[in-house]
Amino acid sequence: MYVNSIKLINFRNYSGIKIFLNEKVNIFLGENGQGKTNLLESIYIASTGKSFRSNKDKELITIEKEAGYIGVELIKENVEKYIELKLDLNNPKRVKINGVEQEKISDLTGVLQVVVFSPEDLKIIKEGPSHRRNFLDDEITQMKPVYKSIVNDYNRVLTQRNNLLKVIQYDSNKKKMLSIWNEQLVELGTKIMILRKSFVDRLAPISKDIHHSITDGGENLEVQYSSSFNLVNLDKNKIINKYNELLSKYEKEDIEKGTTKIGPHRDDLDIIIDDKNTRIFGSQGQQRTAALSLRLAEVKLIKEETEEYPVLLLDDVFSELDINRRKYLISTFKDVQTIITSTDDIEIEEIDKFEKRIYYIKGGNILYSK
Numbered sequence: 316m317y318v319n320s321i322k323l324i325n326f327r328n329y330s331g332i333k334i335f336l337n338e339k340v341n342i343f344l345g346e347n348g349q350g351k352t353n354l355l356e357s358i359y360i361a362s363t364g365k366s367f368r369s370n371k372d373k374e375l376i377t378i379e380k381e382a383g384y385i386g387v388e389l390i391k392e393n394v395e396k397y398i399e400l401k402l403d404l405n406n407p408k409r410v411k412i413n414g415v416e417q418e419k420i421s422d423l424t425g426v427l428q429v430v431v432f433s434p435e436d437l438k439i440i441k442e443g444p445s446h447r448r449n450f451l452d453d454e455i456t457q458m459k460p461v462y463k464s465i466v467n468d469y470n471r472v473l474t475q476r477n478n479l480l481k482v483i484q485y486d487s488n489k490k491k492m493l494s495i496w497n498e499q500l501v502e503l504g505t506k507i508m509i510l511r512k513s514f515v516d517r518l519a520p521i522s523k524d525i526h527h528s529i530t531d532g533g534e535n536l537e538v539q540y541s542s543s544f545n546l547v548n549l550d551k552n553k554i555i556n557k558y559n560e561l562l563s564k565y566e567k568e569d570i571e572k573g574t575t576k577i578g579p580h581r582d583d584l585d586i587i588i589d590d591k592n593t594r595i596f597g598s599q600g601q602q603r604t605a606a607l608s609l610r611l612a613e614v615k616l617i618k619e620e621t622e623e624y625p626v627l628l629l630d631d632v633f634s635e636l637d638i639n640r641r642k643y644l645i646s647t648f649k650d651v652q653t654i655i656t657s658t659d660d661i662e663i664e665e666i667d668k669f670e671k672r673i674y675y676i677k678g679g680n681i682l683y684s685k
């Protein structure tokens with residue numbers, strides 16, 4: 316799979332451009348604040364319907380404009396596909412695939428798969444569990460689009476259950492209604508945990524191998540799914556029984572606090588290097604390498620699952636990696652269309668082995684390419 320062209324109108328600092336991309340390596344060079352990340356962001360939005368750095372669609376439209384447009388043409392299994400998004404200051408965004416208006420933005424999932432690696436990825440390793448849950452959810456959704464709606468339904472039921480818990484605090488008669496929400500919560504939560512567990516079980520050995528190669532055999536990376544209750548195996552009925560048992564056990568506490576103590580909304584991912592939790596004990600370099608290993612593992616998993624390599628977006632990451640890590644990253648380019656941004660020329664001889672195109676960006680204009 317590869318992106319053939321990108322057309323942007325009134326998107327961030329682009330008033331109107333159309334860029335044709337190389338099937339292999341594309342390098343966008345430019346000073347700070349010229350629009351390099353904006354370009355990657357537009358491709359990410361065409362893939363997932365959302366930005367990787369803002370959840371306000373209004374911010375995506377060029378300041379003082381009413382509407383914006385993203386058009387991405389891709390080639391998948393030798394077939395051309397066209398994704399278009401219309402952003403409107405006063406209305407929700409709309410999406411078309413091959414000229415056909417889609418009902419929901421989520422209809423985009425599965426059309427264009429991308430993996431982004433950016434300095435922001437350090438948050439997956441360093442910050443709170445919600446970043447790791449988002450990582451899991453975004454990746455599973457790319458491989459299994461229906462997963463997204465299960466997570467959305469779960470979050471809706473969870474909010475309703477939590478609201479009811481707060482009502483029960485002063486009206487205990489309402490307690491009998493709890494079972495309605497419990498039943499749905501258990502059904503959806505079990506599905507999520509099974510999917511997350513099986514995803515992590517596939518991700519772990521691949522990221523371990525990659526990390527091993529990047530660090531020249533020096534470090535051992537373990538990635539483990541950490542759920543509110545011990546998921547030793549994936550027997551659905553056992554999980555359901557345990558789930559119900561724990562909901563009953565914590566019911567009193569849940570009512571007192573007005574929140575639900577257990578379930579996949581409390582999940583985490585343990586990322587361990589040489590038996591030490593990377594979040595707490597990892598050096599900056601180890602944390603960055605762990606994030607890179609996870610992202611590159613994702614590339615392989617998407618290929619396994621969909622039989623197509625995703626497009627790899629690398630946002631300003633070369634300056635942060637040492638020479639061996641850069642070389643390893645470059646070695647992954649042979650099968651994958653890669654779109655790279657950088658402030659400085661990437662002078663690594665390995666990259667010259669690839670068919671590549673270099674573009675210079677200034678103030679939302681592509682000055683020239685070679």
Ligand SMILES: Nc1ncnc2c1ncn2[C@@H]1O[C@H](COP(=O)(O)OP(=O)(O)OP(=O)(O)O)[C@@H](O)[C@H]1O
Nearest residue numbers: 327328347348349350351352353374375376377378
């Ligand atoms: N909605 C918008 N309308 C107009 N300009 C915008 C909008 N949103 C962001 N910009 C502009 O886009 C530019 C930032 O672009 P971007 O983040 O892509 O920079 P970059 O080239 O990746 O820079 P860096 O190397 O610093 O990461 C800034 O000049 C900012 O003012």
